Amino acid sequence: MNPPRVVCFGELLLRLGAPGHQLLLQSPSLDVHCGGAEANVGVSLAHFGHAVAMVGVVADNPLGAAAAGQLRLHGVDTSRVRRAEGRMGLYFLTTGAGHRPSEVVYDRADSAFANARADGYDWPALLHGAQWLHLSGISPALGAEAARATLDAARAACAQGIKVSFDGNFRPKLWERWGGDARAILRDLFDCAHIVFADHRDIGVVLGGEFPQADAQARVDAAAAMAFAAFPRLQYLACTQRTAHSVGHHSLGAMLLGRDGTRAVAPAEELTDIVDRIGGGDAFAAGVLHGLIEGFDAEATIRFGLAAGCLKHSIPGDFNPVGVAEVMALVGEGRFDVRR
């Protein structure tokens, strides 16, 4: 098999969702989907034509095998996914409607991934040949070993000249469970990153600043300036900007800022009739990474990322199995054109 261009490291999760807009257990069935923030990015990138490998640990049982099989179906190399004793991480989802927001209940404590020992990963071998490593702030929130493994991965990538893409994905409830020092650990991860997917709130968690500007874009500008000053390796910061008008109607815009002064803004799109927003941020991240890998300019990159993220809202499940042509079709409709 060809060496992967992108390696994604993280937990492969199973989502058990109440069907449609029902409450949990309202009817005797649950819809199952595979997810996990980093896997979602990997699946998108594979659909965009990149060679992607997942690194992680799944339960050594038929559920773990089936989950890894789902990744393979979407073109992701799972030869670096180990099987180990333990359970698969789960999350339960009720999809909101009307005045009722969506809700996630995690059931992932002591999963095979969370319990895997950090010294069980041979990072130089696992990263061999890769140009990018994608990580998120979810893995280190799962426990001390997972945090150590994420840091080891990031540092090994830096040492090998592999670009690290890091999605802040701050999940306070997960951090509270094991009592890890989120700020210190995330700071070390930001320090390795070439690009972070983070907004002013994530930067606030990591660097402790507050961003009182009334304008949402000005808050991100200020946070990015602080991040570029604190993290010399960091070249880009990208984020979406979401306003929720109701459960099914959001506005979604995006920004890409560069250390070199690059500043590209994709104006907000109206998302009506949202089918499933879980994984929207991952679809956006994959779209931005695709633009950077392909050498798009900043405006084309952010428009591609936003279009990919918007498309995800129309697709049930955590993955965004759309290809470049579908995303470009949306970009080309004109609604994603640069507005001057």
Ligand SMILES: O=C(O)C(=O)C[C@H](O)[C@H](O)CO
């Ligand atoms: O919430 C998490 O920890 C997950 O990884 C599940 C979803 O796939 C993820 O949130 C989507 O970004």
